[in-house]
Amino acid sequence: MYSKKVMDHYEHPRNVGQIVGADGVGKVGNPVCGDIMKIYLKIKDNVIVDVKFKTFGCGAAIATSSISTELVKGKTIEEALDITNKRVVDELDGLPPAKMHCSVLAEEAIKAAIADYYTKKGMSKEDIDKVCSLKNTVCVHSHDIGQE
């Protein structure tokens, strides 16, 4: 089902926790769907110097959160915004079709945290939306499409 890489990440998730006084916090997902990701960023001179996450969700949700924190750590904000869900999936050596939405959630969580950082900086909502291109994640699993 899951790749070795996914299993390694849900068994030993990296950067679990929270950052008190974080510069940006993103929270996406919905308890009704069974997935919530929360990402904390510490940003210095446009660089993500620290990152932590908390996730309520399945193994894939934990693994995508974990790998995403690794991917953004030490990166500039622009670099972090470039990380797509596809990149997350590739880094994990693939995800089952039914779990693709978790990678989307991870991408969104990073963007939401950066948006929060921009908001705190006083950027307007429209400008943030332009930069972060935030979608609204909804309860849509891709199981049935993927399986047939």
Next chain:
Amino acid sequence: MYSKKVMDHYEHPRNVGQIVGADGVGKVGNPVCGDIMKIYLKIKDNVIVDVKFKTFGCGAAIATSSISTELVKGKTIEEALDITNKRVVDELDGLPPAKMHCSVLAEEAIKAAIADYYTKKGMSKEDIDKVCSLKNTVCVHSHDIGQE
């Protein structure tokens, strides 16, 4: 499926053959149905002194023919006419439901042979029918009724 007795009779059928110059010959059944029984009787002083049969048919058809010849041999005609299909079945320690019609055929074959004997003696058809109560056997197996 078949009792030991039935298996013994189809394996070692008694009185197989024909009697040249028989006093009575009965033939019942229908090749279309897959059962034909032919019984030859030698009758002296109202007693069946010899009997032979030939049968085209399944194991039960052969076994019922065989046992019937044993049952009538040495009997008076009246005693032979008293032999019912039930008696044939009992003597064979039972038959599967689907094979009950074979025992009916055997009863009919004996009666047909006796009727033939009476005919040769000049008895009228009505009188023979009264004595022998011959039915017309038709292609009706009792499988489906028996199995449900």
Next chain:
Amino acid sequence: MKIKYFDHAATTKLNEDVLKEMLPYLTEEYGNPSSIYSLGRSNKKAIEDAREKVAKVFNADAKEIYFTGSGSESDNTAIKGVAYANRKKGNHIITTKIEHPAVLDTCKSLEKDGFEVTYLNVDSEGLVDLEELKNAITDKTILITIMFANNEIGTIQPIEEIGKIAKQHKIYFHTDAVQAVGNIDIDVNKLNIDLLSLSAHKFYGPKGVGALYVRKTVRFNKFIDGGHQERNKRAGTENVAGIVGLSKAIEMAYEKLDENNRHLKELRDLYISEIEEKIPYVKLNGHREKRLPGNANISFKFIEGESLLLNLDIKGICASSGSACTSGSLDPSHVLLAIGLIHEVAHGSLRVTFGIENTKEDVIELITELEEIVNRLREMSPLYEDFVDGTYTM
């Protein structure tokens, strides 16, 4: 790593004695039961002996037992078979919201074909309301199909009362007893059951073979068309080894029913009481007493079931969850939602089902592992964080 298996409601390990009885039919006794030579007849006899054994367990007649390819096929055969054979009498079927998909989806198929189906509610412990059942009956009702015991929460329905109601109204009563058989004493006459489904692999028998009890007086259609096997009610060369295995397994289960039940209940009650004592924010799902002897379904709040299962798997522990992620659908278990759980609590459910080979030591180990894993997952749960912060309640 030694596997610790607590998922006996999913399937069980084939009993060695059962396999031993099956093996001749996987080797020298290979004849087709429909063949008339001795190699065929001995296979036919094996099937008929198996039928006797199964019938005996339920106080039924051997002619009332039909072998199938699974519990699901038994359910399909029973429900579609009765529905189509009795369509002239009526087109209404009553079932519940917590049936297994083999019943629920069969009912949904029938709805597409002109049947009307009432899906009864259950209360917070998973029990149907007998008054609601009575009120649902119309003069078009031809079948009541209500499961004996639920596969997720273990709740046992008041089958005898349901049977009485069905009988009073002259409506056929089918029960999906896939989880009950092997765990509960069942007399189809005492309970007024007209049709009953079972599946061998739930009681230490082989996978891919089931059975259906149908009372002699019930009219039902053939489901698989073709040859005359199973008294012309289910076509297909018989799975002789499977049928022999089913019959041996059911015989063994009922020989030791009381003993096994005592053992399972002890493990179950130990587990439930220890978890409730040691881990906060948990909820037992299903009825506390009217439940399968080996079933314990508990929701661990603030965490999600699949990640719980995966962490248990790492420790070699097998269990199951009603989380959406393991159900193959968008929603968590329809059963947990039907008993009124909110989604996030349903997502955090863990079903542990004990079996005869489990020991007290196994259970204690399970509890220890669970404590640690639940703690760790809560530590990484944003829901738990919010709960501790006072910004979230469930």
Next chain:
Amino acid sequence: MKIKYFDHAATTKLNEDVLKEMLPYLTEEYGNPSSIYSLGRSNKKAIEDAREKVAKVFNADAKEIYFTGSGSESDNTAIKGVAYANRKKGNHIITTKIEHPAVLDTCKSLEKDGFEVTYLNVDSEGLVDLEELKNAITDKTILITIMFANNEIGTIQPIEEIGKIAKQHKIYFHTDAVQAVGNIDIDVNKLNIDLLSLSAHKFYGPKGVGALYVRKTVRFNKFIDGGHQERNKRAGTENVAGIVGLSKAIEMAYEKLDENNRHLKELRDLYISEIEEKIPYVKLNGHREKRLPGNANISFKFIEGESLLLNLDIKGICASSGSACTSGSLDPSHVLLAIGLIHEVAHGSLRVTFGIENTKEDVIELITELEEIVNRLREMSPLYEDFVDGTYTM
């Protein structure tokens, strides 16, 4: 007494290597394939590997293979599945008069539900007429279902030509290949087959497991409703051991296809030529060349098949007959009647089907026994007496 088995069209003995592959799934590998822990995943993988193996044989994709509980279930699934899913396009189905009951009775069921079925004739050798097929096609035709090779007389149909016709008219083509699989090389793409049924126990696999190939583009309904197994097309916990056995057996059959075929044909041709030489008044049923490598169906005039079988059984010889007495119906085999046999000749048919473990010596022994038994039964046959007397001809 050592059994001499010549009834491989009825069923075959499970191959020992196949059983060996199955055994882990009857012992330690007992997980439910739907479970997410490793004991479940390994079972899921075993099924997916089996699917690959089966697909490879037919030049198909693994996603086009579905496992079922029997050849009969495959036939029911294919025909009912296509019929109900494509009802809006049309309600007409074309089949033949010589199909197995699993196809014929399924078609009859559909007729009761508003479908129209054309039953094509066959010639005296059991072949369908392609012109008759073409003429039968209407703009309501949604399915052609014609068996690959007949189970009684062994005749092999012109499948490639039928496939072409079906494709030209954009009609789905299903073939019941239960007797062909393991004996004939089948490429579903080359032959334009859209659906294909098979049953494991016909090629030294286990009883109670079948498979269905369905081309990706075919719309078909689920037959057994319930869980999501088999990509949501066939509910029920999988018969993992059976599926693994099926895949191993089919793989082995096709590895040695040519070699096995040469052997079977040698035995078959020896049998047919010797019987025709040594026993008068016999008739070969089916096509002399276009027939299954192991099939020889010969009518022995003036005698009845069941008594022939019973006499063979006494000698430990297993074979089969189209006599009414062994078919469970009033009439002899519908196949033998369809090729124009009169009833009494049909009653006297003997089907001998050779298998890979049979030897030339076995065949010679069979012929010797047959000569003696046929003679003895003719001596006690009133039909033969009449024939000798000149009062009866057939």
